[in-house]
Amino acid sequence: MIVSILTVLFLLSGTAFMVIATVGLIRLPDLYTRMHAITKAGTLGIILVTVSLAVHFADLSVATRAVALVVFVLLTAPVSAHMIGRAGYLGEVALWSGTLFDQWDVSFGELRRETVETEANARRRAAPATGGDGRTEPVEEAPTDPPAGG
Amino acid sequence: MVSLEGPLLWGALLTLFLLSASILAALVRVLRGPSLADRVVALDLVAYLAMGFLMTYAILVGESTYIDAALVLGLLAFLGTVAVARYIERIRSGEGVVQ
Numbered sequence: 001m002i003v004s005i006l007t008v009l010f011l012l013s014g015t016a017f018m019v020i021a022t023v024g025l026i027r028l029p030d031l032y033t034r035m036h037a038i039t040k041a042g043t044l045g046i047i048l049v050t051v052s053l054a055v056h057f058a059d060l061s062v063a064t065r066a067v068a069l070v071v072f073v074l075l076t077a078p079v080s081a082h083m084i085g086r087a088g089y090l091g092e093v094a095l096w097s098g099t100l101f102d103q104w105d106v107s108f109g110e111l112r113r114e115t116v117e118t119e120a121n122a123r124r125r126a127a128p129a130t131g132g133d134g135r136t137e138p139v140e141e142a143p144t145d146p147p148a149g150g
Numbered sequence: 151m152v153s154l155e156g157p158l159l160w161g162a163l164l165t166l167f168l169l170s171a172s173i174l175a176a177l178v179r180v181l182r183g184p185s186l187a188d189r190v191v192a193l194d195l196v197a198y199l200a201m202g203f204l205m206t207y208a209i210l211v212g213e214s215t216y217i218d219a220a221l222v223l224g225l226l227a228f229l230g231t232v233a234v235a236r237y238i239e240r241i242r243s244g245e246g247v248v249q
Binding site for chain 1: 156157158161162164165168169172175176178179185186187188190191192194195198199201202205206208209214217218220221224225227228231232234235236238239241
């Protein structure tokens with residue numbers, strides 16, 4: 001009886017968290033907030049449903065697999081969310097218009113500006129070589145950077 | 151074969167219904183998502199919901215084998231998300247362009 005009550009309790013609370021994650025996926029305004037919703041609420045929902053499964057079966061092999069699944073989800077959900085968020089940011093998915101603070105704008109803005117300057121230097125260096133009239137240009141020697149983002 | 155009774159049966163059925171509705175709602179985001187990354191995030195959530203569905207179905211029919219299927223589904227969802235994230239970054243840096 002207690003086992004049955006605990007199973008229903010864990011099952012319904014996990015379902016509630018998953019439904020909240022889905023509502024967040026539908027309603028939130030941009031990629032990053034949606035990612036935040038499904039990563040946290042979805043992971044907690046999966047964990048609660050798995051605990052409910054382990055409580056219901058009350059079996060050692062099932063409990064072992066349940067623990068393995070919980071550990072697996074806890075390890076992989078942040079990794080995949082980080083990778084997809086990073087890919088979205090580097091792919092210039094727009095932030096929500098109400099965003100107050102973008103910490104990556106500093107570091108990645110500098111990275112983008114450096115890339116643009118390197119390309120401009122490369123064009124400037126390539127342009128006199130195609131002219132080829134023997135004049136010596138007063139070229140400031142730019143450091144030969146490897147192409148960024150390899 | 152359903153082997154439950156009482157509140158556990160109704161709880162499992164309610165869970166299955168809510169998870170099915172959530173999968174449909176997440177598929178709306180897959181269709182409407184403005185960028186590729188939005189669609190991938192929505193498909194990630196669909197995989198999580200399907201894992202929850204499988205585990206609830208394991209409770210409903212009293213068959214513990216479905217938890218292995220849920221584990222494999224989680225593994226495939228993770229690999230797919232990582233692969234698409236790498237793909238988006240390679241498009242961004244120009245490597246993914248087929249010559």
